[in-house]
């Protein structure tokens with residue numbers, strides 16, 4: 001028996017774990033409605049043609065070798081221009097491109113946080129950050145997103161929970177799994193805390209182009225000239241190509257404070273050679289997409305968001321706040337639930353609707369779950385009808 005390293009013991013990724021059970025039912029002939037994973041290409045979404053053409057051309061031009069460890073210059077230049085459009089004061093040499101923003105996040109946290117130190121993560125939040133707490137053997141330091149305040153955090157709570165071992169605060173804006181946006185006031189509050197305690201802010205903005213009702217997105221880094229901010233973004237969601245695995249970090253803020261740390265991240269980047277070459281050629285055409293591309297994407301998603309908000313609030317015993325961005329909702333179950341994973345599995349078995357329990361996002365109470373509203377409206381409608389039936393038949 002080979003004993004696995006203890007750093008893997010607490011790693012869970014519920015978004016994929018639930019699929020194992022769904023696959024068993026599928027093998028028995030069940031038609032599963034997948035509301036579990038933010039993978040647009042399994043629904044009716046595909047990237048813009050101009051991105052695909054750029055990648056195909058890159059492959060034909062034999063851009064198939066290793067690339068620059070920090071990312072190809074053309075892509076880094078485009079990312080810099082996009083950062084500047086968002087009001088971020090960065091320069092050439094402040095960017096690293098990786099294999100999905102996941103890899104970049106891992107490199108940036110690995111280069112910052114020692115075992116026994118901690119970084120603050122939103123609760124609920126994207127499970128990769130929780131997994132990295134285990135992998136890097138750091139302390140868990142969560143701050144709560146408050147459902148009663150449209151899932152915004154309370155900066156006083158963050159202030160209370162910062163301790164001498166805290167190195168960073170993670171922001172996910174727009175948020176996965178709640179679809180919420182952080183207000184400017186909250187962002188400024190977090191910047192003040194980071195400033196006071198010499199922390200680095202990680203601002204994960206991977207859904208920043210998917211905004212409803214005319215909402216606008218403020219990059220944290222645009223509000224912070226002196227505090228070190230790592231702005232994280234990528235092609236996966238805004239451009240519908242999660243499988244191309246292209247993500248990046250932009251370092252901004254006090255350059256003197258950042259210098260050594262940035263070099264440490266770049267060292268890790270060099271140690272793993274490079275990310276995929278041809279897909280980096282899609283960065284320029286992606287970030288230079290016409291406004292019409294984003295408008296169409298949001299227009300397609302809006303009725304799905306609206307339907308989700310309406311139908312879930314109509315189900316007796318459930319409620320949901322209106323997502324302002326991304327393609328997730330995090331509904332509340334107002335009835336007694338003992339174990340959210342068991343309940344989600346029961347819904348899967350009885351109604352063939354697959355969702356993810358709130359505990360998969362670090363949420364401790366078994367009273368929430370996450371819905372991905374990427375499927376077509378007919379599929380969502382059917383799923384919500386089945387969910388309503390489930391509640392009627394099973395909840396007293």
Ligand code: PLP
Pocket residue numbers: 038099100101102103126172176204206234235236242245246247
């Ligand atoms: N950050 C957030 C908030 C996400 O929701 C996701 C994916 O769902 C990622 C990062 C991972 O992005 P990538 O596919 O670029 O690794």
